[in-house]
Amino acid sequence: QKEVEQNSGPLSVPEGAIASLNCTYSDRVSQSFFWYRQYSGKSPELIMSIYSNGDKEDGRFTAQLNKASQYVSLLIRDSQPSDSATYLCAVMSGGTSYGKLTFGQGTILTVHP
């Protein structure tokens, strides 16, 4: 059973702080890693994708991947109240599992003014 684990939170940070979200996965052959943001009652929205070890930055977001440790993280710098949402880590295996994402349970982030 392929698992993706996240701290469910809630994680509460003040406005302007760095929010750090973590995710571990069990399937060693996983090749693609994604972070989605989901507002209550809405669909997941892709915010970052990462495929190789190291850091990937996009605006206020930085994704970090360590395949040896089977660990992926998301940093949100200068957090804003509008960042308050559930953040979903998702993993895609290689091979023929095209498009089959395994999601974590999500981390609820609250950014307070």
Add this chain to the structure above:
Amino acid sequence: EPEVTQTPSHQVTQMGQEVILRCVPISNHLYFYWYRQILGQKVEFLVSFYNNEISEKSEIFDDQFSVERPDGSNFTLKIRSTKLEDSAMYFCASSDSGAQLRIGTFGSGTRLTVV
């Protein structure tokens, strides 16, 4: 910004009835998917579809479920005889044929309530 369109946004049905959830994927995409999310739980993969056939399906996707691409634009999920536990948000998604098949866009979802 291209989007995946789902209809209806909310469907209420009686247990045992058939429902069809509809999706219009992004026009140049070739891979299509259904996911579902039971309230308060994880988003779960149901099925992927490519070249007019199922590529992969999960354990959830049993004989009660079927998918179809009846024409060049629609992609449907049918549940033949709904159960209470089918109540969930159903998301459609699509992706292109790039080397890394990332799902950038989910539809806004259909909330299915089985009573």
